[in-house]
Amino acid sequence: MRILAQDTGAVIVDYQEKLLSVVSDAQTVVAKSKILLSGLGILGIPMVVSEQYPKGLGPTIAELADLIDNFTPIEKLTFSCCGTEPLMDAIKRMKRKNIIVCGVEAHVCVLQTVIDLASMGYVPIWVHDCVGSRNPLDKELALWRAQQAGAIVTSAEAILFELTREAGTDTFRAISKLVK
Template identity: 40%
Template sequence: MLMDAARSSLLIVDVQENLGPVMAEPRQVYRNCTMLLRAAARLAVPVTISEQYPKGLGPTMGELLAEAPAGVVMEKLHFSCAAEPAILTRLRGFDRPQVVVAGIEAHVCVLQSALGLKAAGFEVFVVADACSSRIVGNHQMALSRMAAAGVAVVSTEMAVFEWLHVAGTPAFKDMIKLIK
């Protein structure tokens, strides 16, 4: 089961100004989410960005918003994006069976979103190195639980190279600059 740009959408979960800085390795999460957003833009993969209670946790990190298309940020109160009717409707509206998920916290909103999307019939891929939790052990447990439930646990480079599918294209040449 490979990720396919023509069959995927990207979901970035709650990488927000007041939440991001307290995560383990926040810069890695920002860098890898940014790479995913750039690859999605280059390969026409639709994007959704969730924000958990932005009045309290702030907006999405500015560096991610700078790479995001207009109109993709959606507020939520449920921990799971799959439990938020507007987000689930948006993801279904893309008519793409795969959802590639990144964000924070891995053991709360990412986990519940991934499991909920899987239960809703999507093929779900969680990008481990574009996710984090405040406590590393919670991140690791979340990845193990998702994998045991049939969610594919992948890396940022796996997602980008599977979306690219082939070397030598203009898209490959653009993306390889980001990876190096």
């Protein structure tokens, strides 16, 4: 199945200070996520942002929040973004069947969101280099579980070029600059 930009939205899960401070290889996760979010912005992909209990875990880190137009995070207490009505309403308003999912922690909020999206008929797209967990094994096990639930697994660069579709355009040149 080809993933087309006009059919695709994104859920950006809990890139918060206190969560990222304990994520394994967080610098790489954030660096790849910056590429992904910048590219999604260039491509005009709508994004919904969650924050897990921001009073205790802090806000979305500024270096990612600044990349999202009209940044308006939605607070949640449920692990799955689909378990919080305002988040689910925002996902539905995107009117997109493919949902890119990235964030932390892979084995908790990201995984439960992916499982719920798949069970609701969406096509979740797990961007593996843009998710993280404290323990690398938890991230790998979450990946397997997400695949069992029906997620498509990809990388930031791969999904951006798939959404771009062709070379020789201004969009292609902008995406190419991001990944180099």
